[in-house]
Amino acid sequence: MYAYIDGENFRHRLVEGLKGARLLENGHTPFRFNVPALITKVLGQRPIQINYYTSRVKQPTFPIPDKLAEQIDTISEINRRWIADLTNEGVNVIKAGFLKVHDSTRCIHCGEKTQILQEKGVDVRLATDMVLAAAQEHITHIILFSSDADMIPAIDHCRQNNTKVTYVCFEEELNKGVSAACDETLTYSRQDIIDVYNGVQA
Numbered sequence: 343m344y345a346y347i348d349g350e351n352f353r354h355r356l357v358e359g360l361k362g363a364r365l366l367e368n369g370h371t372p373f374r375f376n377v378p379a380l381i382t383k384v385l386g387q388r389p390i391q392i393n394y395y396t397s398r399v400k401q402p403t404f405p406i407p408d409k410l411a412e413q414i415d416t417i418s419e420i421n422r423r424w425i426a427d428l429t430n431e432g433v434n435v436i437k438a439g440f441l442k443v444h445d446s447t448r449c450i451h452c453g454e455k456t457q458i459l460q461e462k463g464v465d466v467r468l469a470t471d472m473v474l475a476a477a478q479e480h481i482t483h484i485i486l487f488s489s490d491a492d493m494i495p496a497i498d499h500c501r502q503n504n505t506k507v508t509y510v511c512f513e514e515e516l517n518k519g520v521s522a523a524c525d526e527t528l529t530y531s532r533q534d535i536i537d538v539y540n541g542v543q544a
Contacts, residue, residue, distance in 0.1 A: 343385065343387070343389040343390060343483045343484075343485055343508075344389055344390055344391050344393065344475060344481055344483070344484055344485065345381060345389040345391070345392045345393060345484075345485040345486075345487065346393050346395070346468055346471065346472055346475075346484060346485065346486050346487065346488070347377075347392065347393065347394045347395060347487040347488070348395060348464060348465070348468060348487060348488035348490065349394045349395050349396040349397075349435075349464070350396065350397065350464065351488065351489070351490075352377075352394075352487050353424070354369075355512045355515070355535075356375055356535055356539075357369045359512075359532045359535035359536065360373065360535065360536070360539060362532060363532065363536050365536065365539060370417075370420065372419075372420055372423050372424075373539075374427055375427075375538065375539055376431060376538055376541065377392070377394070377428060377431060377433060378392060378431050378432065378433065379538045379541065380530060380534060380535065380538045381485075381487075381510075383530070383534055383537075383538065384510055384528050384529075384530045384534070385485065385508075385510075385528065389485055391434055392432070392433045392434060393433075393434045393436055393468075393471065394428055394433050394434065394435050394436065395436050395438045395464045395467060395468045396421065396425065396435060396436070396437055396438070396464070397421075397437065397438070397464060398437050436467065436471075438464045438466075438467035438468065465488075465490055465492055465493070468488065468493070468496075469492070469493055469495070469496035470496075472484055472486070472493075472496045472497075472499075472500055473496050473499050473500065475500075475505070476499060476500040476503040476505040477503060481505060482504070482505055482506060483505065483506045483507075483508070484500055484505055484506070484507050484508070485507075485508050485510055486507055486508065486509050486510065486520075486524065487510050487511070488520075489511050489515055489516070489517040489520055490517075490520070491517060491519050491520060493520060494519060494520060494523045497509075497520070497523045497524055498523060501523075501524075501525065506525045506526075507523075507524045507525055508524060508525060508526050508527070508528060509521055509523075509524040509526070509527045509528070510527075510528045510529070510530070511527070511529055511530075512529065512530060512531075513529035513530065513531050516529060
């Protein structure tokens with residue numbers, strides 16, 4: 343088994359679960375979490391390789407509001423600590439995309455645009471790596487941690503190459519289209535997240 347994880351969305355699920363249990367104040371609070379332990383809990387065994395896809399974070403070269411610049415610095419530091427912990431746990435971290443500043447759509451009330459952060463490039467790299475993996479004879483089972491429907495063509499390609507695809511997601515956010523495209527679907531709960539988190543803190 344080889345696992346492929348959309349890192350930003352996966353981490354967001356963890357943060358929301360821990361905030362709901364009042365174990366985390368907000369998404370900008372650094373925390374330690376044993377990602378392989380949660381994956382093993384869901385699958386019943388640890389995959390041969392865990393591939394975690396994340397973005398490169400850096401300040402833009404053009405002027406932005408001070409508040410947004412501070413937000414980027416905070417995200418960069420959290421990301422640095424998170425990646426270091428994942429690497430220490432034996433996770434293969436792949437910096438596949440960029441977190442960039444973009445103009446938002448115009449406000450329907452005032453017509454003004456604001457600058458927002460948006461992730462680009464991760465989904466394409468993850469899907470490409472899945473397709474390439476399916477072409478290798480020794481990889482017969484892929485575990486996908488992504489609820490993005492854009493993954494469906496890559497899933498179809500893997501299955502056409504006789505590679506089993508298991509879809510794993512947070513139980514409250516199951517994507518029926520992705521689930522239907524895969525061979526099987528497994529879910530994890532808020533309690534699973536809490537149990538693994540408490541195990542790290544013990």
